Amino acid sequence: MHKTNIFLDSKKWSKHIPNIEMRIKKILKRSIECDKKLSKKKTEMTILLTSSSKMKWLNYKFRKIKKDTDVLSFPNEMPKFFTKNITSKSIYLGDLALSFEYINKQNEKFDDYLKKILVHGFLHLIGHNHDNNKSYLKMERAQVKITGLK
Numbered sequence: 001m002h003k004t005n006i007f008l009d010s011k012k013w014s015k016h017i018p019n020i021e022m023r024i025k026k027i028l029k030r031s032i033e034c035d036k037k038l039s040k041k042k043t044e045m046t047i048l049l050t051s052s053s054k055m056k057w058l059n060y061k062f063r064k065i066k067k068d069t070d071v072l073s074f075p076n077e078m079p080k081f082f083t084k085n086i087t088s089k090s091i092y093l094g095d096l097a098l099s100f101e102y103i104n105k106q107n108e109k110f111d112d113y114l115k116k117i118l119v120h121g122f123l124h125l126i127g128h129n130h131d132n133n134k135s136y137l138k139m140e141r142a143q144v145k146i147t148g149l150k
Contacts, residue, residue, distance in 0.1 A: 002032050002043045009050040012100045016110070020049065027115055031122045034146045037082065038126065042090040045125060047118075048097040055099035070106075070113075071121040072097045079127035096121040112149055119146045 006021045013020050024047055032038050050058075052068045059065045059072060076094040098117065106113045123139055130136035144150055 002029055003045075004028050005044070005046040007046070007048050009048055009054055010100050012051065012104075013049040016100070016104070017114075023111075023114075024049075024118060027118050028122060031119050031146050034142075035126065037086050038091070041086065041088070043093055044091070045093040045122075046095045048095065050097055050099060052099050052101035055097060055102065058097055068099055068102045070099055070102045070117045073121045073124035075125045075127070077127070079129065082127035093122075093125040096125070115147050116143065116149050119143050 004025045006024060008014060008020075017023065028045070028047075032043055055072070056066065056068050059067060059069050062072065062074075074095040074097075076092045096118070098114075098121070103113055103117060104110060120139075120143055123142055128135070128139040128142060130139050
């Protein structure tokens, strides 16, 4: 069982995308099912669908960066946790925050960019990063495998 808690902090999300909660849950369910270590585990995560102003505040509070961004990831486990055999039956993966305005102003279809950035955030929750070219390419391959989008 995979549980996704979704909090709508901005009405723009539900106005712009019908059934936004179902869409997000579907994308994240597919993401979890693509990960062999997690697919048979009980997982839980929380998603905050927010505005640009709230995202700027979060980005400054946690990263000391004074600007909007598309997604912020707050993993519950350290990356090493996902490199070994996971014995826990239930795992809280962490939290994601997404900015409606930032995603909406990209030069891509909203749904496609949302899918990519949601999976990108999920991959951060399960230990991926893009600190160097090798880890960036590994993360990008995983993202394309899940989304089918480059």
